[in-house]
Amino acid sequence: MSTVEFQDRETSSGWQREVAEETVRGRGVIVAEYFDEGCSLRLPWRERPAAAQLMAAAEHPNRPFDAVVIGEYERAFYGDQFNAVLTTLREQGIQLWLPEANGPVNLDDPVHQALMLLLGSQSRREVLRARHRVLAAMHVQARVQGRFLGGRPPYGYRPADAGPHPNRAHASWGRRMHRLEPDPATAPWVRSTFQQRATGRSVAGIARELNDRGIPCPSSADQVGNRYRTKHEWIVRTLVGILENPRYTGQQIWNRHGARTTGPDHHGAPTRPPAARGWAESDKVTHPALVDEATFLAIQGLRAARPTQDGGKRTYVLAGLVGCRLCGRRLDSHWVxxxxxxxxxHGHTSARNRPPELAKNIYVREDHLLDDLCVRSAETVGADDAAIADYLGSNNLAIICGGPTREVRACSSQSVLAAVDETAGEQLLIL
Known part of the structure; x- marks a missing residue:
């Protein structure tokens, strides 16, 4: 049973077991039952709890069964999963029974081969057909009707009653429509964030002020809807997500997939980020806006990537290959x-004030690192910067900085492969 919200376990398992019992009647009895709830059909059997238990039981030498019967093929298999499961069971001397085969499946039989191909295609078609119809309907509901389709409302909004459900059956069950309305506790901070960003203030500066003033972030304001988030402070990424979300202009958005801004167009005017595939945007304003369209578009231009002064591109040869001895983090690329x-x-960000007990920042120049590496690796690796970086990456090595020495270590090992005493001026050695 792939969903638990719209299906009843007792009913679903009951009719499937009845089919299984009819299949084995007169030839065997059912001694154990395995039934998965809330698992996608796409998941392999080893990743479904009950199916994984069945496979583990099948491998046990004292198992109480010698055959597995499936009540409904389309509830058990997707794509080529059947062949993988059948092969595993046959290796253990266990038969696989299906109602469509009226007993055990024998892939040496051409009729059974054709039957399995038909059932596999039918199972895949059923999944794809259901997904297409649901997604197409939700796309129209969001774009044409401007409906709020559920889920966690954006920070600054809360769900409000919008009348009976338009589906008569759902309405008879007491289900209601919902819309978005400004949340009196959080909406003012969203408006303030857009206003401050429009004046050119940095996102990190806004986040730092919100943290200093104790303003609840999304995970604090809605802990029920953000159960998977453990930190309760503003970070730059959270604010950027708010500033990039077009729902704050009053339009309903559905199926948005992390769109990125494009900056100014060829006329110099800022533009909205392009809609991702499947992204539906309502044709009209559906709820009160927390920022006007002009301000929202202007902010997208502010977040566009700024070119370097000479128009060039900054490159970091050793990016991702330099680590910190004090905290274990990888060093960030930094142009100075x-x-x-x-x-x-050491984990500090501009979104909050620096703790006095935090260790001083570590900074190392790339040319110094490369000079040390080139001297000692010229014979084995070569003096080319790119070759050295490829060597480190392909051998899972990282340069560890901080303290009186620099070391080259295996990323998965604590053993030091090479070291240099910076105070003595010794060169770095790669072994």
């Missing part, structure tokens, strides 16, 4: 004084 380098702030 016209040259690349790497920096570690």
């Amino acid at each position: 004084n016209g040259r690349p380098g790497y920096r570690c702030r």
Whole structure:
């Protein structure tokens, strides 16, 4: 049973067991039952709890059964899963029975081969057909009708009653429509965030002020809807998600997949981010806006990537290959004084004030690292910067910085492969 919200376990398992009992009647008895709830049909059997237990029981030498009977093929298999399960069971000397085969499946029989092909295609078609109809209907409901289709409302909004459900059957069950309305507790902070960003203030500065003032972030304001989020503070990524969300202009959005801004168009005017595949945007305003369209578009332009002063592209040869000895994090790429380098702030971000007990930032210039590496690796790797970076990456090595020495270590091992004493001026050695 793939969903638990719209199906009843007792009914669903009951009719499937009845089919299974009819299949084995007069030839055997059912000694155990395995029934999965809330698992997608696409998941392999090893990733479904009950199916995984069945496979584990099948591998046990003292198992109490010698055959497995499936009550409904389309509830058990998707695509080529049947062949994989059948092969595994046959290796254990266990038969697989299906109602359509009126008993055990024998793939050496051409009739059974054709039957399995038909059932597999039918199962895939049923899943794809149901998905297409549901997604197409929800797309129209969001774009044409502007309906709020459920889910966690954006920060700054709360769900409000919008009358009886338009489906008569659902309405008879007491289900109601919902719409978005501004949340008096959080909507003012969303408006303030857009206003401050429109004046050119940095996102990190806004996040830092919200944290200092104790303003609840989305995971704090709605802990029920954000059960999987453990931190309760503003971060830059959270604010960027708010500033990029067109739902704050009053339009309903459905099926939005992390769109990115495109910046100014060829006329110099900021544009909305392009709709991702399947993204539906309502044709009209459906709920009160927390920011006007002009301000929203202007902010998208502010978040566009800024070119370097010389119009060039910044490259970091050792990006992802430099680690911190003090906290274990990888150093961030950091451009200072016209040259690349790497920096570690030990988990501190600009979204909050720096704790006084936090260790000082670590900064190392890329050219210093490459010079040390080139001297000692010229014979084995070569003096080319790109070759050195490829060597480190392909051998799972990282340069560990911080303290009096720099070391090259295997990422999955604590053993030091090479070291250099910076105070003594010794060169870095790759073994």
